[in-house]
Amino acid sequence: MIEIDGLSKAFRKSKVIDKLSLKVGAGERVALIGANGAGKTTLIRCVLGEYVAEGKVRVFGLDPRARRSDVLRRIGFVPQLPPPLKMTVSDLVDFACGVSAAEAGRVSGVARELGLDFSEIAGRPFVKLSGGQKQKLLIAIALGRDASLLILDEPAANLDPVARQKFFRLLAERRDDTMIMSSHRVDEVAALVTRVIEMDRGVISFDQRMAxxxxxxxxxxxxxxxxxxxxxxxxxxxxxxxxxxxxxxxxxxxxxxxxxxxxxxxxxxxxxxxxxxxxxxxxxxxxxxxxxxxxx
CATH class of the missing domain: 3.30.70 (Alpha-Beta Plaits)
Structure with a gap:
């Protein structure tokens, strides 16, 4: 599913990922943990093909830089920070569904489960939503499609307690999906994952598979x-x-x-x-x- 060999990434003179190698197989659910600055988000962005980096990255056997559209079509992604998109919520959902052949009704259904009434915000610019609304909508877009790989970067950070509980229940229902979830709270995701990877200063300091x-x-x-x-x-x-x-x-x-x-x-x-x-x-x-x- 994901193969990384000798990955290194630096910003200016600061090396954020240092010769990292990693394999994540189909069906694995990985908790990616580590302090701020450990390299978690940079690793995720490399997997998504956003950064030019040294080393080899393959997702579904494809280079995510050279075949980015093909790779992203099969990934449900929730970023740590919502993008400053000026398009309306309705246009955003239509666009996301268009590139992944998903149904807008499924997205709005997941949004409702998280406590977000899609009809009330459909005409509003995404950038004008509250932090919690943005996060719920991005989660709904990621989970409302038939993605075989979920990549979630601190997905529950802006959710209220009720929405967090419903969100983790939705994840628990997708037991067959491959998942990488970055989180600061291991106890929060313990019941969802089969593997824990901890990063520290751009390298993997801990990697444990759990039955x-x-x-x-x-x-x-x-x-x-x-x-x-x-x-x-x-x-x-x-x-x-x-x-x-x-x-x-x-x-x-x-x-x-x-x-x-x-x-x-x-x-x-x-x-x-x-x-x-x-x-x-x-x-x-x-x-x-x-x-x-x-x-x-």
């Missing part, structure tokens, strides 16, 4: 042994309810199923201080996590 039926399952028993005592790491583990030995190097505790992704990302932040980590599911003998050593 789909185990994302919200049994409690996980964890043992962490530090190579050196790291006070900040110890404090973070203590906040999770872990207990340490007398020397403060070996910590043990339990993590609830829904919190797995968030905890694994915590471990990735302190990978340089970890000597070994074991994870066992409390209610299963043979699982993807059973007596496994985590390499971070």
């Amino acid at each position: 789909e039926d185990r994302l919200n399952s049994a409690t996980m028993r964890v043992r962490v042994e530090m190579s050196l005592v790291e006070p900040a790491f110890a404090a973070a583990l203590a906040q999770w309810g872990f207990s340490g030995d007398a020397g403060g190097r070996v910590w043990s505790g339990e993590v609830a199923g829904p919190d797995r992704l968030r905890f694994l990302c915590l471990l990735s932040h302190y990978s340089g201080s970890i000597f070994s980590t074991s994870l066992d599911e409390a209610e299963s003998v043979e699982t993807p996590f059973a007596t496994a050593s985590l390499n971070v």
Whole structure:
């Protein structure tokens, strides 16, 4: 579905993506996380063919720069920042449906589910909508078409709580779609994804595949042994309810199923201080996590 090999992108003298390689297969649902400036949005823009960059990018086997129209026709995309489009909402929806052979009725239907009455805003310029209205409409356009790849860059940032809940339910219904969703909140998307990728300074610092039926399952028993005592790491583990030995190097505790992704990302932040980590599911003998050593 997506193949990236040796991708590098710099703006002036600042390198934002540094020799990054990545493959995302059909049906994978990826949470792309990382701090601001980590390179998440730049990576997404390269996949969409917006930037000229070094290295190789292929989407559906096509070069997204050379075959951009063919690639974008098959992608549902929600940007982090809504574009300053002056066309009316109706014209925008007609245009989006025209290039993707989608039905405007499906788009307006998704908008209604998110709490946006299409008939009330159809004649208004997109740029004049509120932040929440723009986000709901862009989500409706992305989900209202038969896209085999969804790329969502902080899609829930401007949504009210009710709309967020409905939005995540709509995503959960599209279990067969390939998805890349950038988010600052791992716990928010944990139930939707099968893989977590964390970026830091233009490289992938953490990449963990999760068994789909185990994302919200049994409690996980964890043992962490530090190579050196790291006070900040110890404090973070203590906040999770872990207990340490007398020397403060070996910590043990339990993590609830829904919190797995968030905890694994915590471990990735302190990978340089970890000597070994074991994870066992409390209610299963043979699982993807059973007596496994985590390499971070």
